[in-house]
């Protein structure tokens with residue numbers, strides 16, 4: 313907690329144990345109890361640190377992390393227990409670690425309703441654009457994920473019609489931007505053919521343009537999601553967006 317306090321981030325995460333998705337129940341239960349004990353100690357330490365005069369960010373927020381692998385009852389019990397601690401926000405950890413998407417959605421369905429409605433809910437390490445839309449529809453507010461940057465480095469571009477593999481030969485003479493509806497600097501100035509050429513030639517700029525575009529794509533999608541929720545048309549937005557993603561299957 314001292315390291316996080318010294319970093320001065322807006323949000324500090326409590327320490328937790330993230331058991332593997334397929335861990336036995338006999339392992340998960342005591343593990344989650346330990347995570348709860350650690351959370352209480354983190355909360356006390358955060359309070360102490362935020363009261364020190366030379367702390368960098370004395371308003372630093374503390375989020376607790378729900379665990380319980382794919383056992384609904386352990387997840388729910390843990391969610392109720394940590395909700396009583398009145399933290400600044402709540403994360404759901406230990407998902408997207410090898411379970412199926414359906415199992416992840418089922419755990420969100422059962423767990424999120426037991427977290428405080430007036431606090432942000434953060435799903436750790438998720439995910440694809442489809443995963444994000446599904447999780448938002450189940451009450452999740454925040455995400456973090458390596459996909460936009462890692463997949464960019466591997467030559468993949470997220471678009472409103474699905475994911476493109478820019479190493480594919482069919483883009484060799486394609487003078488269109490990565491995504492015709494995107495206003496990011498990569499799409500405004502460079503063609504698919506040029507970006508493919510950069511990747512093929514091993515020029516770092518190719519990866520950088522794809523990472524730039526993918527981060528822009530994710531940020532824009534989150535903006536669209538916020539507007540759709542405010543305007544009470546999220547389910548229509550989600551349906552249209554998801555249908556678009558399945559237009560091209562490029563894997």
Ligand SMILES: [Zn+2]
Nearest residue numbers: 494496499525
């Ligand atoms: Zn773009």
